[in-house]
Amino acid sequence: MFDTKITEMFGVKYPIFCGAMMWLSIPPLCAAISEAGGIGNLTAGNYETEEEFRAALDEVRKQTDKPFMVGITILPSLRITGEHHAMYVKVCAEEKVAGVEISGAPLDRGLGMDAVETLKKANVKMFQKVGAVRHAVHVAKVGYDGIYAAGIEEGGHPLNDDVSTMILTPRITEEVDIPVVTVGGIADGRSIAAALTLGADGVMMGSRFIATKECPCHDNIKKELLKRQEFDTTIFGQSIGLQGRALKSKVIDEVIKIEESGGGLEDLIPLISGHRIKEAWENGNVDFAPLMVGQSIGLIKEIVTVKELFETMAKEAAETLEKASKKIKK
Amino acid sequence: MFKTRITELLGIKYPILMGGMQWLSYAELVAAVSEAGGMGFIPAASFEDPEGLRAEIKRTRDLTDKPIGLNISMLPEFSEGELTMDYLAVGIEEKVNAIETAGRSPETLVPSIKEAKIPLIHKVPQVRFAKKAAGLGADAVTIVGFECGGHPGMADVTSLILINKASKVLDIPILAAGGIVDGKSFLAALALGADGVVMGTRFMASKESIVHKNFKDWFINATENDTTVLLRSIYNPMRVMENDTAKKVREIEARGTTLEELITYASGKVGKKAYETGDTKMGVIAVGECVGLIDDIKSVKEIVEGMVAEAETDLKRLHGIFNG
Numbered sequence: 001m002f003d004t005k006i007t008e009m010f011g012v013k014y015p016i017f018c019g020a021m022m023w024l025s026i027p028p029l030c031a032a033i034s035e036a037g038g039i040g041n042l043t044a045g046n047y048e049t050e051e052e053f054r055a056a057l058d059e060v061r062k063q064t065d066k067p068f069m070v071g072i073t074i075l076p077s078l079r080i081t082g083e084h085h086a087m088y089v090k091v092c093a094e095e096k097v098a099g100v101e102i103s104g105a106p107l108d109r110g111l112g113m114d115a116v117e118t119l120k121k122a123n124v125k126m127f128q129k130v131g132a133v134r135h136a137v138h139v140a141k142v143g144y145d146g147i148y149a150a151g152i153e154e155g156g157h158p159l160n161d162d163v164s165t166m167i168l169t170p171r172i173t174e175e176v177d178i179p180v181v182t183v184g185g186i187a188d189g190r191s192i193a194a195a196l197t198l199g200a201d202g203v204m205m206g207s208r209f210i211a212t213k214e215c216p217c218h219d220n221i222k223k224e225l226l227k228r229q230e231f232d233t234t235i236f237g238q239s240i241g242l243q244g245r246a247l248k249s250k251v252i253d254e255v256i257k258i259e260e261s262g263g264g265l266e267d268l269i270p271l272i273s274g275h276r277i278k279e280a281w282e283n284g285n286v287d288f289a290p291l292m293v294g295q296s297i298g299l300i301k302e303i304v305t306v307k308e309l310f311e312t313m314a315k316e317a318a319e320t321l322e323k324a325s326k327k328i329k330k
Numbered sequence: 331m332f333k334t335r336i337t338e339l340l341g342i343k344y345p346i347l348m349g350g351m352q353w354l355s356y357a358e359l360v361a362a363v364s365e366a367g368g369m370g371f372i373p374a375a376s377f378e379d380p381e382g383l384r385a386e387i388k389r390t391r392d393l394t395d396k397p398i399g400l401n402i403s404m405l406p407e408f409s410e411g412e413l414t415m416d417y418l419a420v421g422i423e424e425k426v427n428a429i430e431t432a433g434r435s436p437e438t439l440v441p442s443i444k445e446a447k448i449p450l451i452h453k454v455p456q457v458r459f460a461k462k463a464a465g466l467g468a469d470a471v472t473i474v475g476f477e478c479g480g481h482p483g484m485a486d487v488t489s490l491i492l493i494n495k496a497s498k499v500l501d502i503p504i505l506a507a508g509g510i511v512d513g514k515s516f517l518a519a520l521a522l523g524a525d526g527v528v529m530g531t532r533f534m535a536s537k538e539s540i541v542h543k544n545f546k547d548w549f550i551n552a553t554e555n556d557t558t559v560l561l562r563s564i565y566n567p568m569r570v571m572e573n574d575t576a577k578k579v580r581e582i583e584a585r586g587t588t589l590e591e592l593i594t595y596a597s598g599k600v601g602k603k604a605y606e607t608g609d610t611k612m613g614v615i616a617v618g619e620c621v622g623l624i625d626d627i628k629s630v631k632e633i634v635e636g637m638v639a640e641a642e643t644d645l646k647r648l649h650g651i652f653n654g
Contacts, residue, residue: 166509185490
């Protein structure tokens with residue numbers, strides 16, 4: 001049904017990746033997505049020891065023999081250090097995972113060219129999440145296999161260049177020869193058709209996968225996403241140098257108030273720590289910690305299985321193409 | 331050949347509109363877009379009095395017999411006040427072929443426009459305003475994304491999401507604005523459910539555009555990182571090109587200021603002078619992020635026909651992806 005550089009590179013049915021989501025991109029969701037024909041994500045930062053990380057890889061492989069990515073975020077963190085990053089890369093190479101999604105610093109700068117060589121030798125595909133053309137150009141030169149082009153509409157940490165998907169995807173495809181995957185604003189068949197039109201070879205989604213039956217978070221949050229609209233997310237964290245996009249909530253109001261009154265990281269940490277966010281996903285209280293979702297939540301209308309989601313998206317994308325063809329009559 | 335609800339509503343060949351750009355969309359540029367098969371809009375805000383607008387409509391009619399539109403922006407800080415109804419009256423008397431309203435609800439204007447049987451397009455940055463406009467009787471809505479030049483609204487939602495959402499929840503046709511610059515973005519907008527597109531920045535960077543050559547050179551070299559959003563502090567965000575004036579406005583906004591002080595810098599009149607003198611450091615110049623995708627200065631006809639050809643090619647490419 002889909003024939004793109006991404007479906008060819010990974011031998012998958014759908015050119016649809018799941019993005020790295022702390023506390024959510026763990027074996028059950030990762031395996032469900034890959035098994036349904038997309039490309040799941042196992043987010044390494046969920047695991048603080050090599051044993052735990054290897055066990056999680058095994059867990060995914062027990063549930064599916066299809067390819068999946070490992071998400072590695074190379075940013076300063078209190079919990080996950082440079083040693084963790086190096087361990088993740090080493091294990092990914094040894095285990096010959098299909099690919100890695102790197103966000104934050106690129107591998108060459110975060111870990112050195114050795115890391116790039118190690119992964120290349122093991123045929124682990126390297127993708128970097130970027131929000132700017134210059135970052136895409138850099139990693140293409142370093143030898144990466146693909147780019148995740150993340151527009152300002154994405155949940156998580158969009159680059160503060162604030163460039164939207166409509167511009168970023170075509171701009172990056174102009175400048176690099178490796179496949180580009182659109183991130184930010186993708187939630188249905190129309191948006192995948194639009195991304196492919198803009199020159200992408202695939203898409204990445206995060207928020208849309210949260211509202212699936214397989215996502216390991218509390219049902220309250222899934223139901224809450226159905227109620228929320230595209231204007232119900234906000235940017236925070238600009239004062240600490242790392243902007244994030246999260247669902248509007250009481251806790252985000254509080255975070256923004258602290259930022260506006262000149263509070264620093266130490267004032268914010270109690271509200272935005274990773275463990276607090278983990279607890280929020282588990283207890284289902286949307287006002288407990290920032291939930292990093294994108295503007296695409298305005299397009300989510302039902303909680304479905306991953307398989308149903310992909311089938312609906314593919315059908316809608318094909319219909320979209322038909323409708324567009326009718327608008328452009330020869 | 332294109333056939334959408336917009337080409338039918340407006341009686342035009344291609345569903346490609348040029349937004350009414352203050353101090354820029356004069357007769358020559360407007361007529362060029364209409365002649366090329368799209369539709370140009372004359373902004374009332376470029377004229378000090380309704381008779382000035384009337385003269386410009388007549389001048390445009392001399393250049394083309396194709397449909398042309400009138401834009402009436404009711405933005406608070408540049409408001410022409412009570413004159414709005416007088417400009418509208420001129421548009422109706424001169425039988426413009428469409429009216430685009432923006433800035434606030436077109437409610438007070440709707441009865442006269444309906445009575446004159448002129449298609450009404452209302453421009454909005456959010457889906458709920460679009461619904462309201464549809465309820466008031468608008469024939470179509472233009473939905474502008476965060477990436478657009480000019481006024482993207484307070485919610486910062488991007489085109490990719492807004493077009494998709496608006497066309498799913500509204501029954502009237504949607505025009506996409508913000509990020510549209512070539513055949514790819516045109517086709518993407520149609521795929522997302524739009525029945526047409528509105529462009530500003532791309533037409534500013536055309537041979538027929540009256541902006542000084544220095545600005546055209548800037549468009550060619552600028553990237554998507556060379557725009558910035560100002561005036562959020564007065565709840566009327568505006569995306570403009572990054573320059574000395576933008577820096578100055580950002581500074582005075584950060585320290586807190588009065589509307590009067592802001593207008594000294596942010597008034598369109600400063601921009602008008604800059605367009606003429608070619609001083610690109612001066613004025614708040616509305617430009618969208620799509621400027622990063624503009625690499626050349628073409629004639630309006632080349633822009634429109636290039637978009638159509640590219641959209642058709644991309645459609646074939648997409649069929650290949652799906653059937654491959």
